[in-house]
Amino acid sequence: DAKTTQPPSMDCAEGRAANLPCNHSTISGNEYVYWYRQIHSQGPQYIIHGLKNNETNEMASLIITEDRKSSTLILPHATLRDTAVYYCIVRATDSWGKLQFGAGTQVVVTP
């Protein structure tokens, strides 16, 4: 699976949008971009995933560049409960269970 690069940390004001970047320049054609997060002392939580097109669900939006070498996770209205480590993961469709969590981005939402 391709490797990803994320900033180690970022701050966001409560109520504002949080834009989390991720670089995955070696991504292959059959690899999806996944986002998970882990709130302190809790189990990882799935957020969203996509292949080529932008995706949106009740938690977030995922914007993937046309060349698929980078993506951005958008939390539209950050709350204090969104403080967590966010992981961008690239993996093929058949690599279930083989989640390779990198260092991720520590997001701190402040009042």
Next chain:
Amino acid sequence: NAGVTQTPKFRVLKTGQSMTLLCAQDMNHEYMYWYRQDPGMGLRLIHYSVGEGTTAKGEVPDGYNVSRLKKQNFLLGLESAAPSQTSVYFCASSYSNSGGAVEYFGPGTRLTVL
């Protein structure tokens, strides 16, 4: 819909003792997994199961055994606990379709081996 639940939430063992961690999911997922997470480290896959009655080794299987007698349950056993097994254990389950697999995690079991 409870998702993925784990029992117990906390446990302290002495070296050499045995215990079983229970994972249950109510989403009718075929795949289930056991991971461990050590401080400052990512998840490491211990064992996994692709269906009832089947199990397979993951990245760090030594010292652990698993069983999946029912589709909804996945048990992780430690036959003779060692201090190196002090960790947080997460169970997960997933579906997989043409749109990619999605894993759902339990809240974790914090195990300390003295």
